[in-house]
Amino acid sequence: MVYQGNRITVTMLEDGIANMQYNAENESVNKFDAETNKQFGEAVSALEKADDVKGLIVTSAKSVFIAGADITEFVGSFKKSESEIKDWVIHVNDAFNRFEDLPFPKVAAINGAAMGGGCEMTLVCEYRVMSDKAIIGLPETQLGIFPGFGGTVRSTRIIGIDNALELIATGTPKKPLDALKLGLVDATVPADDLQDAAIDLVKKCISGELDWKAKREEKLAPVKLNQLEQAMAFNSAKGMIFAKANPKQYPAPALAIEAIEKHVNLPRDKAIEVEAAGFAKAAKTPQAESLVGLFLNDQLVKKLAKKHSKLAHDINEAAVLGAGIMGGGIAYQAASKGLPIIMKDIKSEQLDLGMGEASKLLGKMVDRGKMTPTQMGETLSRIRPTLNYGDFSETDIVIEAVVENPNVKRAVLKEVEGLVKDDCILASNTSTISITFLAEALERPENFVGMHFFNPVHRMPLVEVIRGEKSSEEAIATTVALASKMGKVPVVVNDCPGFLVNRVLFPYFGAFDLLLKQGADFAHVDKVMEKFGWPMGPAYLIDVVGLDTGVHGAEVMADGFPDRMKPDYKGAIQHLYENNRLGQKNGVGFYKYETDSRGKPKKTADDATYELLQATSDSDKQTFDDQAIIDRTMLAFCNETVRCLEDNIVSTPSEADMAMIMGVGFPPFRGGPCRYVDQMGLDNYLALCEKYAHLGKAYEAPQKIRDMAAAGETFYS
Ligand code: NAD
DSSP states (O other): OOEOOSSSEEEEEEETEEEEEETTTOOOOBBBOOHHHHHHHHHHHHHHHHHTOOOOEEEEEESSHHHHHHHHHHHHTTTOOOHHHHHHHHHHHHHHHHTTTTSSSSEEEEOOOEEEEEHHHTTTSSSEEEEETEEEGGGGGTTTTOOOOSHHHHHHHHHHHHHHHHHHOOOOBBBBHHHHHHSSEEEEGGGGHHHHHHHHHHHHHHHSSSOOHHHHHHSSSOSSSOHHHHHHHHHHHHHHHHSSSTTSSSSSHHHHHHHHHHHTTSSSHHHHHHHHHHHHHHHHHHHHHHHHHHEEEEEEHHHHHHHHGGGGOOEEEEEEEOOOOHHHHHHHHHHHHOOOOEOOOOOOOHHHHHHHHHHHHHHHHHTTSSHHHHHHHHHHHHHEEEESSSTTGGGEEEEOOSOOOHHHHHHHHHHHHSSSSSSOOEEEEOOOOOHHHTTTTOOOOOEEEEEEOSSTTTTTOEEEEEEEEEEHHHHHHHHHHHHHHHHHHHEEEOOSSTTHHHHHHHHHHHHHHHHHTTTTOOHHHHHHHHHHOOSSHHHHHHHOHHHHHHHHHOOOOOOOHHHHHHOOOOHHHHHHTTTOBBBGGGSSSEEEEEEETTTOOOEOOOHHHHHHHHSSSOOSSSOOHHHHHHHHHHHHHHHHHHHHHHSSSSHHHHHHHOOOOOOOOOGGGTTTHHHHHHHHHHHHHHHHHHHGGGGGGSSSOOOHHHHHHHHTOOOOO
């Protein structure tokens, strides 16, 4: 035994070959947490002293090779100053460099995911052999940082500048054959042959058949490209990378490129210093804070879903009422995840439409090679379209997705309750109507919950599971489990009009309407909000949702929260709706829509909109700078999110932030509305509320923020 730790051991195999094995005790995966970093340094020290080692393989005893750094530790580490972060990274790198400098050949045997620090561990070896079941990559930029354990230095020297930039900037992991083509690994083998293959490679190095020292030398020296070749590589990579992600919103790829440009002509140790400085700079950006927070929030939300689903009943068959946009989408999603589902409507043409849509989506998967025609047939056969309730007696859950009309919904729910078994769960996909109110029509309100999918169902990850006053824990648990089974991320919320996501979205639309009334140009507002990071501005969003749906929802929300969601004027959305402008669905809303060559609606400007909007805008038009537009709309949005926390509609800032990112596309690099308030600083936020409080209650600071500011608290402290 050369070294024994509870994360890493180094044992001797045969013929002077050592095995450095990662096997974190009581953990499901190996990762580079502080303890592993410490043990790695100790193991390298032990190897420096061991004079009987002729070669070494690096292995993992888990199904994952090494998952990467321990992201939970980033929160604390990134609070340190930039120079402290740089010193910490250089300290960790010291062990990696010393490992690389050991006087014998080293081969990584990559059995499973080698991500981030895991990939960097393999790069300090001279050779890498990969199981055909493994993946490898440097996904750090997705967390707003870039590789800091020598990853940018060694990858550029091993696979070339252009390949390394692509690997780092996109963060996309590579499958074995792709990794082999890139030169990121030297061989791929069947999983069972991995260790033998790694030992074989080390033996070839020891015998001199392979020149491992030359391989190492390449990594220690500057990159072998002349100035012109380097310039070309950087320019083309920048073009490609910046076209994909705006560097102002996602600065990590740009910072990685900046660091690589500075270090490609330096020897290893100097290059590592440059990388460490760049890493520290990236770690201190608000985007890194948001994206690391987002990763942790995502994990928390998934953990909560598991906890919530403990009391779940088995779901072997489901039914959906309504074969419209949502019902059809829900049926498709259930079937594609292997769940048989009955789809009932009152109109046969709607059933045809629902099935047609499912076939279209599945056909695309077949075209892309993601599914065979046989699998497509099997999936489609799981959806049973019907005009009657014949088979409902066996179903475990019925999801109601009929028109958004409380009377229709109450009647339909009451009717179906009489036809299903006693423990069948009923779930409504209503967007706005209170679950407690709908439950009043039922004999067994305890079996009734809200299950709010977002449009388009197959794309949008969020499902709000809504607890009505009488919903049982079993009903919540079963619905949460179903949402997870359907590949969605459930967030459990308490009942109120609009629940969480729409309750927050309507004041945002209200703030948009008020800006238009006072003279703002809707196309300009869209541009500003898209630059802020939203996938679409509010005018475009309401066009996609449908102005009829928006007006309908606004009425429900105005009844629920008249103090801040009932305007005393007629807004632009209402006025356009009254002029039969429904948005994309009838080809004209704020914008005009034409179908492009790929059959997708393409928006164009429409002068008639401006003429129509004269009727709802003030005669003394004001002008607004970009910041005022952002502040007013975001205040309305964030204030309502905080009110949902105050009213216990949602339990934690983490769930609120995740729901807003997954449900309405809040800019991920801003981390969600609570993170946005934190990053602005609560006192600054309060000052903004003060500035705009005269516009109405939606802009007034919620008491919770005042209390938190007074106590010096933040949402994520
Ligand atoms: P839709 O108008 O496209 O479809 C409604 C379907 O229900 C129609 O096919 C209609 O024939 C059918 N229907 C009406 N009465 C019925 C009955 N008694 N039994 C069976 N089917 C009946 O509407 P949609 O957009 O799919 O919305 C459905 C529900 O989902 C609404 O409550 C809506 O608020 C909610 N929702 C919609 C969206 C969205 O973006 N469209 C998003 C989330 C939630």
